[in-house]
Structure formats: C-alpha cells, structure tokens
Amino acid sequence: MVAITLPDGKVRSYPGPVTGLDVATDIGPGLAKAALAVRVDGEMRDLKAGLDRDCALAIVTAKDADALELLRHDAAHVMAEAVKELYPETQVTIGPSIENGFYYDFARPTPFTPEDLERIEARMHEIVARDEPIACEAWDRDAAVAFFESLGEKYKAEIIGSIPAGQTITLYRQGAFIDLCRGPHLPSTGRLGKAFKLMKLAGAYWRGDARNEMLQRIYGTAWFDKKDLDAYLTMLEEAEKRDHRRLGREMTLFHQQEEAAGSVFWHPKGWTLYRAVEGYMRRRLEANAYVEVKTPQLVDFSLWEASGHADKFAESMFTITTQDDRHLAVKPMNCPCHVQIFRQGIKSYRDLPLRMAEFGSCHRYEPSGALHGIMRVRAFTQDDAHIFCTEDQITAETVAFCQLLKEVYSDFGFTDVRVKFSDRPAKRAGSDESWDKAEAALSSAAAAAGLETTLNPGEGAFYGPKLEFVLRDAIGRDWQCGTLQVDIVLPERLDAAYTAEDGSRRRPVMLHRAILGSFERFLGILIEHHAGRFPMWLAPVQVVVATIVSDADAFATEVAATLRARGLRVETDLRNEKINYKVREHSVAKVPILLVVGKREAEQGSVAMRRLGSPDQEVLALDAVVDKLCAEAMPPA
RNA sequence: GCCGGUUUAGCUCAGCUGGUAGAGCACCUGAUUUGUAAUCAGGGGGUCACGGGUUCGAAUCCUGUAACCGGCACCA
Numbered sequence: 001m002v003a004i005t006l007p008d009g010k011v012r013s014y015p016g017p018v019t020g021l022d023v024a025t026d027i028g029p030g031l032a033k034a035a036l037a038v039r040v041d042g043e044m045r046d047l048k049a050g051l052d053r054d055c056a057l058a059i060v061t062a063k064d065a066d067a068l069e070l071l072r073h074d075a076a077h078v079m080a081e082a083v084k085e086l087y088p089e090t091q092v093t094i095g096p097s098i099e100n101g102f103y104y105d106f107a108r109p110t111p112f113t114p115e116d117l118e119r120i121e122a123r124m125h126e127i128v129a130r131d132e133p134i135a136c137e138a139w140d141r142d143a144a145v146a147f148f149e150s151l152g153e154k155y156k157a158e159i160i161g162s163i164p165a166g167q168t169i170t171l172y173r174q175g176a177f178i179d180l181c182r183g184p185h186l187p188s189t190g191r192l193g194k195a196f197k198l199m200k201l202a203g204a205y206w207r208g209d210a211r212n213e214m215l216q217r218i219y220g221t222a223w224f225d226k227k228d229l230d231a232y233l234t235m236l237e238e239a240e241k242r243d244h245r246r247l248g249r250e251m252t253l254f255h256q257q258e259e260a261a262g263s264v265f266w267h268p269k270g271w272t273l274y275r276a277v278e279g280y281m282r283r284r285l286e287a288n289a290y291v292e293v294k295t296p297q298l299v300d301f302s303l304w305e306a307s308g309h310a311d312k313f314a315e316s317m318f319t320i321t322t323q324d325d326r327h328l329a330v331k332p333m334n335c336p337c338h339v340q341i342f343r344q345g346i347k348s349y350r351d352l353p354l355r356m357a358e359f360g361s362c363h364r365y366e367p368s369g370a371l372h373g374i375m376r377v378r379a380f381t382q383d384d385a386h387i388f389c390t391e392d393q394i395t396a397e398t399v400a401f402c403q404l405l406k407e408v409y410s411d412f413g414f415t416d417v418r419v420k421f422s423d424r425p426a427k428r429a430g431s432d433e434s435w436d437k438a439e440a441a442l443s444s445a446a447a448a449a450g451l452e453t454t455l456n457p458g459e460g461a462f463y464g465p466k467l468e469f470v471l472r473d474a475i476g477r478d479w480q481c482g483t484l485q486v487d488i489v490l491p492e493r494l495d496a497a498y499t500a501e502d503g504s505r506r507r508p509v510m511l512h513r514a515i516l517g518s519f520e521r522f523l524g525i526l527i528e529h530h531a532g533r534f535p536m537w538l539a540p541v542q543v544v545v546a547t548i549v550s551d552a553d554a555f556a557t558e559v560a561a562t563l564r565a566r567g568l569r570v571e572t573d574l575r576n577e578k579i580n581y582k583v584r585e586h587s588v589a590k591v592p593i594l595l596v597v598g599k600r601e602a603e604q605g606s607v608a609m610r611r612l613g614s615p616d617q618e619v620l621a622l623d624a625v626v627d628k629l630c631a632e633a634m635p636p637a
Numbered sequence: 638g639c640c641g642g643u644u645u646a647g648c649u650c651a652g653c654u655g656g657u658a659g660a661g662c663a664c665c666u667g668a669u670u671u672g673u674a675a676u677c678a679g680g681g682g683g684u685c686a687c688g689g690g691u692u693c694g695a696a697u698c699c700u701g702u703a704a705c706c707g708g709c710a711c712c713a
Contacts, residue, residue, distance in 0.1 A: 103708095111641060202708030203640025210710040214640050217708070245705095249648080258686085258704045313713055333713065367638050367711060368704090376712080461713060485713095512713095549670050576670070584674035598672055610673065617673065 003054040017052040020045070021187070024059045034061040036191060037070055037184050044070070046136055046184040062224040072097030074134070074186045075124075075196050075222040076104045081177035081189075082123035083218075086116075092179065093155040093206065093215055100232060101221035105204050107155055112201050112216050120218070121198045131190030132175040136183055138168050144180065155206070156180055195229040196222035239475060242531040244524040245373040251532055251590065253540070254374065262371050262378030264520055269540035272569065274519060276538050277526070278359060280411070280635050281383050281516070287637065288404050290355040290385055295337030297361065301327040307336040308429060308493055312462060316364045334360035335487075335512060338386045339494040342508075347498040352508060353389035353397055359519070360384045373524055380518040387511040388496070391441060397511055398445035398467075398484060405482050405515050409471055411636040413529060416472035419451045420480075422459035429462050429489045438486040438509075439465045461512075463489035469515075473529040481522060485512040532590045533612060537635040539569070544591045545607070546573040546582040548598035555602040559595060559622060566630050587612060593629060 002014045004023055012023065020038030024031045024047075038045050039058040044066070051057065060067050076095030083090050083106055095104030106112075112120075139147070141163055148157040160180055163169060172181045174189055186192065198220045206212035223229040240246070248254045253270030256263065266274060285292065301319065304310040309317070309332065318330040331337065338356050347354070361381045370376050387397050409417055421443060424435045442465050446453050453467065460466055469482030487510040491497075500506045516522035526538070536542055543563055545556045553574050563570045571591075573582050579596060586594050595607040596617070607625055608617045620628070 114642085200707055201641060204709045205639075208710075210639070214709075216640080219708080256705095261704065309713070316711090316713075335713095364712085369638060369640095369709080370711060371705090463713085546673090547670095548672055551670080578669095578671050578676065579673050580671090581675055582673085587674055594673085596673065600672085608673080615673075 002051060004051065005056045007058045017050045019048045019050060020057065020059060021047045023057060031059055035059045036061055036067055036186050044184050047187050049136070068224070069097045070184065070186055071192065071224060072102040072222045074189070074192050075220060076102040077172065077174065077177070077179060077181070077185070078124050078127050078189055078192055079120060079198070079218060079220060080104050080179060081127055081174060082120045084177055086119060086123055091153050091155050094159070101199065101219060103217050103219045105215040105217045107215050112218065114201070117198045117201065117218065124196070125194065127175070127189050128192050128194065130175065131188050133188045134172055134174045134185045136185070137171045137173060139171050141165060141167050141169055144169055144171065192222070193224065195224060195226045196220055197229065235475060242528045244375070244527040247527050247532040248374070253527070256374070262366060264374050264377060272540040273534070273538060274523060276635070277519065277523065280637070284404065284408060284637060285357050285385070288400070290357040292357045293338065293341055294358060295334060295341070295360065297330055298328045299331055299337065301329050303336050304329050306494060307490060309336070316366070318363050318365055330363040332362055332364045334358050334362065334382065334384045335386055335490060335510065336494060339490060339496050342388055342496050343494070349390065349498055349500050352498060353387050353393050355385055355387045357385035374520040375524040377520050380520045382518050383514050383516045385513055387513065388508040389511065391509055394441045394486065394509060394511065395445040395448050398442065399449040401484055401513055402449040402451060405469060408515050412526060413535065414471040414473070418470045419446070419453045420456040420468040420470065421446060421453040422456040422466045422468060424465065425458050425460050425462060427462060434488045438488050442467065442486045461485050463487045473525065479525050481517040481525070482515045483513065483517070487512055534592070536592050536633045539592050541571050541591050542568050542633055543570045543593045543595060543629060544573055544586045545570065545595045545597060546579065546586065548579045548596065550574070550576065551599055552597045552602040556597045559597060559607060562622065562626055563629065566626055568629060568633055583610070595625065
C-alpha cells in the first residue's frame with residue numbers, strides 16, 4: 001500500500017507504486033491535463049516518476065511559481081535538440097534556466113549568426129509540435145561517459161566524468177536528443193508551448209573560466225503564455241526607453257566620447273543633478289558626525305606597495321613615470337590616503353570613532369569590455385568614508401551606518417533593499433584568527449542592526465568581510481550600491497595606531513563604507529529608476545515659465561526672477577511659439593513644473609501651473625506659487 | 638581582455654549586386670501673437686569612425702585599429 005497525502009490533507013491509498021500522473025488522473029482529467037510535474041515531500045520530481053512509498057504529494061501546474069523554471073529548463077533542452085538537428089557537428093555543454101529565461105552553451109568552430117537564431121527558433125516550434133515524450137533514464141556513470149565520448153560530445157563526457165565514480169546519473173531523452181540532466185522535466189516537448197523567443201548570442205567561457213575556450217551561448221526567454229511573453233518584451237522596451245545613456249543625451253545631462261573612454265563629460269544640467277546629490281550627501285554626513293577630507297590624486301607607488309594594492313591590483317592602476325623617474329599612481333581608491341591623515345599627530349582612544357569621509361575621485365583601468373555608459377567607468381567619484389574605531393565600536397558603527405543608509409536610499413526613492421554578507425575569499429591577507437574575529441564582529445553587528453542577510457560565500461574583500469547593500473529599482477532590477485567592509489589588514493600594513501586608555505599602543509579597525517558607491521553609477525541608476533522624471537529636489541530644471549503672448553514677457557520674467565531669488569532652478573520660454581508647442585517641448589524635456597503666463601495672468605498677477613504628466617492646470621497667485629514650489633523643492637533632511 | 642555585432646547629418650535611420658550620399662526630427666531664417674503635448678514656408682549642414690589595400694572608380698569588397706552595443710571574464 002502506498003498512501004499519498006495531498007496538500008489539502010486528504011490521503012489517497014493505492015495498492016502498489018503509482019506515478020504523479022496516475023494520482024492527478026485519479027483526481028480529475030482537468031488536473032491531469034494541467035499537471036507538469038510533482039512535488040514529493042517538497043522535492044520537485046517528474047510527473048511520471050514512480051512513487052513507491054508513503055509521501056506528501058503536490059501536483060505542479062503552470063500556476064506554481066517555480067513551474068516557470070521547469071518550462072525554461074525544457075526550453076533549453078528543446079533548443080539544444082534543435083541545434084543538434086540543424087548543426088550536427090555542434091557539441092552541447094550546459095543549459096540552465098535563468099531569471100526570465102534560459103540559455104545553452106554550445107561548442108562549435110564557427111559562431112552562430114543572427115540568421116541561425118531564426119532557423120533554430122523555427123525548428124524549436126517544430127519540435128514542440130512533434131510533442132516528443134521526455135523520458136528519464138538512469139545510467140551508470142562510466143557507461144554514460146563512454147556513451148557521450150562515442151558521440152563525440154567531449155564536454156558532456158567531461159562533466160559526467162567529474163561526477164563521483166559509481167554514482168547513478170540520469171539522462172533525459174526526447175526524440176533523438178539525449179542529455180545529462182538532474183531534471184525534473186515536463187512530460188513532453190509539446191508542453192513548452194509557443195511563448196518563447198531566442199534573444200541574443202554571446203560568447204561564454206567553458207566552466208566560466210577565462211583561461212578556457214570560448215563557447216557560443218544562445219539566450220532565450222520562455223513563458224507559459226503569450227501574454228506573459230509580450231509583457232516581458234514590453235518591459236524590455238521600457239527599460240530601453242529609460243536607458244541612462246539615451247536619457248543622458250536626450251536631456252543633455254552628459255556625454256561620453258572616444259578620446260576619454262570610460263569618463264564622463266557632465267553638461268550643465270547633469271552637473272546640477274550631480275551637485276544636488278552631492279550636496280544632499282554632504283549634509284547627511286555632517287548630520288552624522290563625519291568629517292570630510294580631500295586627498296591627492298597622484299601618490300608615489302611606494303604607498304601602494306605598502307598598502308598591498310600593488311601586488312593584487314597593479315594591472316588596474318594608471319601609473320605615471322615622471323621625467324625624473326619617479327613612479328606614481330593615480331589613486332584607485334582612497335583608503336591608503338585616509339590612513340595617512342589618521343597617522344598625522346598622535347591619536348588617542350578619545351578620537352575614536354573617527355569617521356573620515358571623502359568624495360574621492362578615483363581612476364581604475366577597467367577592462368575595455370567592462371565599460372558601460374556612466375555605470376562602469378574608469379574615472380569616478382566614490383561617496384567614500386573610513387571609520388577608524390576599536391573592535392568594541394564595530395557594532396554601534398555598523399548599526400548607525402545601516403540606519404543612515406536606509407534613510408538615504410529612501411530619500412532617493414528606493415525602499416526595497418537587500419543585504420548580502422560576504423565572507424573570506426580564497427585570495428586574502430591576514431591570519432585566519434583575525435578573519436574569524438572580523439567575520440564574527442560584522443555578522444553580530446548586522447544582526448544588531450536588524451538586518452536580514454544572505455550569505456555570499458567567498459566574496460569578501462582581500463582585507464576583510466563585507467556587507468553589500470542591493471537596491472531594487474522601479475522596474476525590478478537589482479543594483480549593488482552600498483557596502484560596509486571590516487578591515488583589519490590595512491591599519492597594520494600602514495601602521496595606523498592609537499593610544500588606548502591604559503596607555504598601550506593599539507591598532508584601530510577600519511570600516512570602509514559607501515552608500516551610493518560611485519556618483520557616476522548611482523546617477524545612472526537614479527536616471528533609470530525615475531526614467532528621467534526626477535522629483536523636484538533633483539530636477540536640473542525645476543520650473544519653466546512659458547508665455548502665451550509677448551505681452552506677458554515682462555511678467556513672466558518677473559515670475560522667474562522671484563522664484564530664482566528663492567533658490568529654485570527656473571528657465572523662461574518667451575519664444576514666439578504656440579503654447580501647445582511649448583507644453584509639448586517642456587513635457588518631453590521632463591520639467592516637473594510648467595507655469596503658463598498669458599494676458600489674463602499678467603494682468604492678475606497669477607500663473608497657470610501644470611505638473612509634468614498631468615493635463616490639469618491650477619491658476620494661482622504668484623505668492624502662493626512661490627511658497628508652494630519652494631516647499632516642494634526642499635531637499636529631504 | 639575574450640566572443641559576436643555595430644559605426645552614414647546633432648538624433649533615429651535608408652542607401653539593391655561597387656558608378657563620388659538621402660528622409661524624418663532637430664537647427665537657422667521669414668511669416669504667424671497664438672490658452673495647455675508638434676503653425677506654415679524657405680534654408681544650411683555629411684573627410685560615410687580612422688588607417689592601409691583591391692579597382693578606371695569604394696559608404697558599399699578585403700584588411701588593420703579605435704570606440705560603442707550584447708554577453709563572458711573582471712569589478713580592490
């Protein structure tokens with residue numbers, strides 16, 4: 001007897017082994033038709049997997065959140081089958097489901113072309129129409145290795161070969177295609193449906209290692225129905241519309257050019273935005289008892305040797321040899337310089353914690369392929385600070401930092417923030433004991449700050465563990481911005497010390513921390529998050545005063561002057577154009593407030609206010625408008 | 638850095654198999670004084686990314702370089 005407990009608590013008993021499909025059929029033909037897989041005691045299995053003992057069973061249908069993963073995994077297999085049919089000389093490697101879709105990596109001497117993608121996609125539809133059953137087979141490892149070697153699939157054979165000997169593995173067969181796979185899979189290729197699309201071609205290293213050969217990766221997206229697919233494609237279009245590179249040009253915020261690859265030319269409007277962010281951050285730092293410093297751009301290479309950067313990061317540093325043969329580096333980070341300030345004079349425990357901030361301009365020679373708009377550049381400015389403190393102060397400083405960070409993100413319109421805890425990497429400085437201590441201190445501090453963290457194993461900095469703060473933007477994309485890193489190595493290397501209460505000489509701990517990360521990147525994120533429609537306090541131009549007739553010019557000028565005198569960023573539009581034209585232009589330019597002034601308003605001393613995105617207008621007396629707008633344009637905090 | 642792609646007017650793009658460049662928008666000028674998302678008419682503007690080569694002739698074919706785009710790797 002096999003007793004199957006269903007999610008509603010009902011128990012069904014069967015005389016012998018059954019499959020999930022049997023149970024679903026038993027419950028009803030509708031469910032049997034919708035069934036894609038089963039969850040047995042919480043674990044996802046094939047619909048046709050045998051159930052030979054008592055268990056809890058749930059039938060998985062398209063409504064289940066993780067059913068999409070199954071679908072996408074199947075899509076990867078169907079794509080691989082299509083590729084093997086069309087290009088038999090191609091070797092298959094791996095093809096997992098990923099967020100929004102799937103990919104498969106292929107090995108072949110000649111790369112795929114965009115035309116190949118169309119052929120492959122068409123063939124995938126044929127395979128779906130064939131509705132080939134997908135069957136799971138158990139194989140002996142060595143037999144599987146031999147089998148794939150005989151097929152000339154050396155990558156597959158290598159993967160299976162790295163599975164411990166003697167273990168039974170599963171292969172999935174659909175039509176003539178057979179692949180190593182842990183499963184589970186849908187019952188047949190027909191279940192994939194039609195809502196999929198191949199998206200792009202890319203190179204990818206075998207086993208993710210740049211020293212290995214490069215494979216051809218094909219990315220696709222897959223959904224249960226066309227509506228979801230279309231929604232996803234629309235979302236991609238939306239993302240493209242708010243691309244910071246496009247908006248940067250359209251809104252004349254900045255530009256980039258070949259002669260300064262990886263740098264930003266900030267135009268007046270972009271720089272206004274930048275300064276609004278910088279001014280806000282400066283006020284927040286002052287309110288949180290930081291001191292601000294400014295350190296040199298060019299520093300003798302010996303300091304980087306002492307700090308340890310020369311060993312590990314020399315390739316990323318811009319270096320200069322002067323006419324008199326001095327070897328300098330443009331600073332890639334600020335910490336060694338901050339330690340130099342700390343080291344001036346004698347520090348006492350009474351000076352700690354010392355929170356030293358700098359809007360530090362740094363240069364790193366990023367690999368050419370890494371550059372991306374203003375998000376990944378070679379010249380950038382960090383909202384950097386180093387907190388010199390005692391071990392006992394780590395917790396309080398971490399708690400205070402997390403609080404500040406949360407407020408800042410919220411002020412910029414980000415409320416969904418996740419936290420990752422990155423522990424010791426393989427390549428690191430410092431003893432295991434000191435790492436034990438630093439990791440313990442940071443994780444208990446994170447707990448004290450009330451953070452829920454997910455572990456990011458081995459991703460810590462070489463000098464210490466870190467917390468990484470990831471914020472989610474308006475269209476659901478994640479951006480890692482803030483960081484807090486415990487550093488027990490640098491104070492030692494650069495000989496930073498303070499005099500303790502008992503007169504002994506001690507090493508401070510350094511907390512490296514940033515909230516925005518880099519201004520350039522954060523501004524890129526801000527642009528995309530707001531789609532260029534900034535809140536008042538950030539908008540480069542907050543108000544445009546536009547006239548309907550030239551008789552209103554004098555009054556419009558007066559309105560603008562009044563607002564400007566109160567600190568608002570105002571422009572006038574006195575051109576000889578129709579008001580429709582002006583409304584459209586300033587709307588397209590994403591100016592939050594348009595004040596329209598015609599003959600009536602000029603006579604009455606009023607303005608007609610129109611907000612971006614709303615066709616409504618409100619006629620207000622000048623005084624009232626000034627107060628209202630000043631209040632709205634006030635930066636937070 | 639690696640794989641693939643792209644580079645034509647300020648922007649978006651067209652230019653078939655080689656015969657010395659086009660459109661829309663933007664810009665400039667003129668007319669229009671206009672009531673809430675594009676008024677009309679005229680005009681100017683391009684060493685076709687850069688360097689080599691093939692050819693009587695190259696935006697177009699070959700080749701090298703750079704930047705950019707999409708991934709991969711990297712991200713102290």
